[in-house]
Amino acid sequence: MHRKLKELLDNPFFHGFIFILLAVFLAGHISRCVRNKNKMANNLIRTPWAKMLLVMDQIDKNYTDSITYDQVLDKAIPALLASLDPHSLYLPPTDLQQADDHLRGNFSGIGVEFNVPNDTAVIVSVIPGGPSEKAGLRSGDRIVSVEDTIVAGVKFNQDSLIRILRGPIDTKVKVGIKRSGEKDVLSFDIIRGLIPVHSLDAAIMLTPKLGYVKISTFSQSTHREFIEAALSLLDKGMEYMLLDLRDNPGGYMDQAYLLANEFLNKGDMVVYMEGRMRKRENFLAEGNGRLKNLKLYIAINENSASSSEIVAGAIQDNDRGVIIGRRSFGKGLVQEPIYFSDNSGIRLTVARFYTPSGRCIQKPYTADYNYDILERYQRGEMRSADSIKVNDSLKYTTVHGHTVYGGGGIIPDVFVPIDTTGITEFLIKANRKSLQMKFSSIFADRHRKRLTEIADTASLEKLFTEEDLATQFKLYATAQGVKPTAEEWDISGGVLIRQLKGLIGRYSAMKEDAFYPYILEIDNLADKVKELVSESVKQEKN
Numbered sequence: 001m002h003r004k005l006k007e008l009l010d011n012p013f014f015h016g017f018i019f020i021l022l023a024v025f026l027a028g029h030i031s032r033c034v035r036n037k038n039k040m041a042n043n044l045i046r047t048p049w050a051k052m053l054l055v056m057d058q059i060d061k062n063y064t065d066s067i068t069y070d071q072v073l074d075k076a077i078p079a080l081l082a083s084l085d086p087h088s089l090y091l092p093p094t095d096l097q098q099a100d101d102h103l104r105g106n107f108s109g110i111g112v113e114f115n116v117p118n119d120t121a122v123i124v125s126v127i128p129g130g131p132s133e134k135a136g137l138r139s140g141d142r143i144v145s146v147e148d149t150i151v152a153g154v155k156f157n158q159d160s161l162i163r164i165l166r167g168p169i170d171t172k173v174k175v176g177i178k179r180s181g182e183k184d185v186l187s188f189d190i191i192r193g194l195i196p197v198h199s200l201d202a203a204i205m206l207t208p209k210l211g212y213v214k215i216s217t218f219s220q221s222t223h224r225e226f227i228e229a230a231l232s233l234l235d236k237g238m239e240y241m242l243l244d245l246r247d248n249p250g251g252y253m254d255q256a257y258l259l260a261n262e263f264l265n266k267g268d269m270v271v272y273m274e275g276r277m278r279k280r281e282n283f284l285a286e287g288n289g290r291l292k293n294l295k296l297y298i299a300i301n302e303n304s305a306s307s308s309e310i311v312a313g314a315i316q317d318n319d320r321g322v323i324i325g326r327r328s329f330g331k332g333l334v335q336e337p338i339y340f341s342d343n344s345g346i347r348l349t350v351a352r353f354y355t356p357s358g359r360c361i362q363k364p365y366t367a368d369y370n371y372d373i374l375e376r377y378q379r380g381e382m383r384s385a386d387s388i389k390v391n392d393s394l395k396y397t398t399v400h401g402h403t404v405y406g407g408g409g410i411i412p413d414v415f416v417p418i419d420t421t422g423i424t425e426f427l428i429k430a431n432r433k434s435l436q437m438k439f440s441s442i443f444a445d446r447h448r449k450r451l452t453e454i455a456d457t458a459s460l461e462k463l464f465t466e467e468d469l470a471t472q473f474k475l476y477a478t479a480q481g482v483k484p485t486a487e488e489w490d491i492s493g494g495v496l497i498r499q500l501k502g503l504i505g506r507y508s509a510m511k512e513d514a515f516y517p518y519i520l521e522i523d524n525l526a527d528k529v530k531e532l533v534s535e536s537v538k539q540e541k542n
Contacts, residue, residue, distance in 0.1 A: 077346075085349050086369050087333050093343035100337075108169040109195045112137060117438040120144070120152040120178075121161060124506055131193045137177065139507060140448045144185050145176035152178070167192050180445055196221070199251075202516040203229035206526065210533050211238035214516065218251030218307040223258035230262070230291060240295045240533045242526065243311075246325060250306025253334065253353070260314040262289035263296060263321065268356070270314045273334055275351030295536065296321030297529050300410060302373050302382070305329035312410045313355030319400040322532070323412045325525055327381065327388055330372075330409035332362030357396035359406030385415035414532070419524040422495030426488040430477060436496065439476050440503035443467075454508040457517065460501070470497055498522050 047053070059067065074092060081088040091099055098107075111130025114121040121143040126133045144152040146164050167173060169192055177186045199222045201214040211233035215222060230241070250256075253271075260270045266287020274280040298312050298321055309328050315321045332354075335347040352360050363372060380387040394406035405411055430436060444451055447463060454460050470493060474484060484492070498518045505514025520526040 081346060081348075085333060085365060087331065087335055088347060088349045090346050091344060096339075096343065096345045107166055107195055107197060108171075108192050109166040110135075110137075110173065110175070110190045110192060111195045112165075114143065115437060115441065116158050116161075117434060117441040119155050121158070122441050125511060127195060130195060131190050132188075135188045135190045137175075137188060137190075138179070139452065140180060140445055142178040143175060144178050145174075147174050169194055180448065198225060200225040200229055202512050203233060204513060204516055205233060205236050205238065206242065206520065207530060207533065208237055209239045209537065210242060210530065211236070211240070212242045212244065212516070212520065212526070214244040215248055217248060218253075218255040218259075220252060220255070222251070222255040226259055227262065227290065230294075234294075238294070240297070240536070241291070242297045242299060242529045244299045245304050245308040245311065246299050246301040246525075247303040248305070248308040249303065249329075250308055250331065253307055253310065256307035256310040257283050260311045261285045262291045263294070263315060264289060264318055265292060268314075268318050268320075271310050271353050271355065273351040273353050275334070275349075278351040295533075297532070298323050299525055299529075300325045300328045300412060302326055302329060302376060302409075304410075305331040309361055309410050310353060310355075313359075313361065316404060316410065316413065317356035317359075317396075317398045319398050319402065322414060323410060324414040324529060324532075325412050325416050326418070327376070327411050328361070328409040330361055330363030330407075332360040355396075355404075355406075357398055357404055359394060359396045359404060361406055361409050363408040382418040384417065388415075414528065416525045416528050419522075421522065421524065422492045424484075424488040424492045426477075426482065426484040427492040427495065429482045430496065433480060433482060435473075435477055435480060435482060436499045436503055439473055440500055440507070442476070443469075443472070443500075443504055444507035448507075451504070451508045455510060457510075457514070460505055460508060460510070460514060464501060464504075469500060473497075473500060495522050 074090075077090040081090055109131075111127035111132045112123045113125045113127070114123045116122070123132075123137060123139055123141045123143065125139055126137050142152060143161070144150065146161070149164065150156075151161055151164075165173065165175075171192050173190050173192060175188050175190055177188060179186055197219060199215055199217045199219045201216050203211070203213050206212045211230075213226065213229055213233070215226065230238075233241070257270050264270065264285035264287075266285060268285040270283045270285055272280055272282045296315065298315055300308065300312050300323060304312070304325075305328065309331065312323050312328060316323045332352050333349045334351040334353055336350045337345055338348055339345040352362060354360050363369070366372075368375065376382060379389075381389075388411060389408070390405045390411070391407045396404050396406060398404055447467075450463065454463065473496065474489065477483065498521050502515040502518035505518060506512065508514050
């Protein structure tokens with residue numbers, strides 16, 4: 001037993017945290033290998049983790065009550081990892097499976113997208129060719145029960161609903177559906193299948209020359225989805241691109257590299273990694289990108305992290321495009337997945353990544369690490385670029401000599417403050433009660449058949465005009481106890497109506513292609529990019 005442990009210790013990859021995990025799992029058996037406390041100390045005192053092994057051994061031999069090892073480990077391991085850095089973590093089997101499914105871009109489920117505007121899940125769309133479409137589910141159906149569990153009208157947790165709808169591929173799940181026009185609850189037996197998860201939310205033309213691409217995460221399919229969308233927009237006349245990475249938490253690093261590679265010249269540095277047990281590894285552009293001549297803007301904010309920051313850092317440090325928005329999250333650590341035989345695993349930080357200029361954008365590990373974003377709000381950083389704190393000792397220069405900073409996210413080249421347009425007490429109350437989402441669901445129910453046939457904006461606008469959307473929503477909001485004054489509606493009405501049009505548009509055949517054009521009309525960052533593109537076009541003509 002000791003020889004095997006020593007072999008693990010001598011292996012650099014397993015040295016350190018992997019050893020402690022194995023040691024913890026073996027702790028219940030150590031007492032059978034060690035005859036007495038002194039011999040235990042003598043044999044293990046030379047290892048870095050001797051005290052941990054001794055403590056576990058003493059618990060195993062002397063603790064007054066019986067021990068449930070899994071419960072102890074499920075509490076101890078996360079605490080151990082949390083002492084290292086904020087991003088090393090332990091994942092029990094269920095959490096690990098969900099995390100992997102999300103990153104891989106697919107999962108096994110029934111193939112529906114739903115909202116929960118009140119206390120009942122309403123199906124917004126049924127994925128074409130998926131299990132639910134084959135079974136006969138429709139947009140607008142309400143999910144009442146899953147197997148023998150009632151999930152409607154009981155404030156059933158949305159995450160819990162997702163979990164029970166998902167399951168192993170080719171397994172059956174019984175779903176109770178309440179459908180408009182049907183008196184009784186309809187029962188469907190649905191055979192779960194593999195459901196693709198798309199990381200690209202939208203790809204549309206904002207102006208005749210400006211294309212917009214929104215990426216929500218970096219999954220295994222991100223680069224493929226992105227390049228297909230980009231080439232399609234090029235065919236529509238795109239000369240400028242707004243790549244929206246706002247609220248993108250990251251994901252697979254290789255997908256960030258492949259995406260950045262599309263814009264850079266051969267030999268340009270994309271990123272490099274280095275750690276205590278990892279030699280420096282450079283990732284250089286191959287020069288085969290198809291978007292090297294495209295004029296580029298990348299949108300980031302305080303929730304853009306990890307792989308999003310790799311892309312933004314590569315573009316900024318190579319002076320290849322304009323970074324616009326607010327300072328990014330500041331995650332410059334690389335996690336490596338390590339799996340165990342019980343289907344649990346850890347994400348262990350093994351290196352830091354560095355942008356081409358040599359900066360690590362990881363923000364400091366402070367006691368307030370998880371409240372950093374709140375502190376940015378409090379000190380005014382979301383409203384003013386002058387409030388951004390920089391560390392002059394972490395000053396770097398880009399390829400063309402522009403100053404950039406490390407130690408706390410990517411600072412944009414063009415700052416755009418948080419948008420407060422249309423904010424009134426009425427809008428705040430409406431948001432708190434999710435009135436826009438609830439009303440859009442009710443409106444879609446009344447016009448279900450017509451919406452499913454609408455495939456263009458003109459037809460959608462015709463419906464909104466015929467139904468006098470503004471009047472209907474004000475009456476609905478008033479009935480819900482949120483009545484706007486005339487002044488409040490003058491200020492907030494334009495914002496609310498565009499939100500409603502986008503939300504209702506999602507129920508049409510256009511789906512996200514209806515949602516984003518309306519939402520981007522009230523997006524101050526999109527407005528700023530349009531302004532910059534317009535100025536650029538004028539300069540080119542001159």
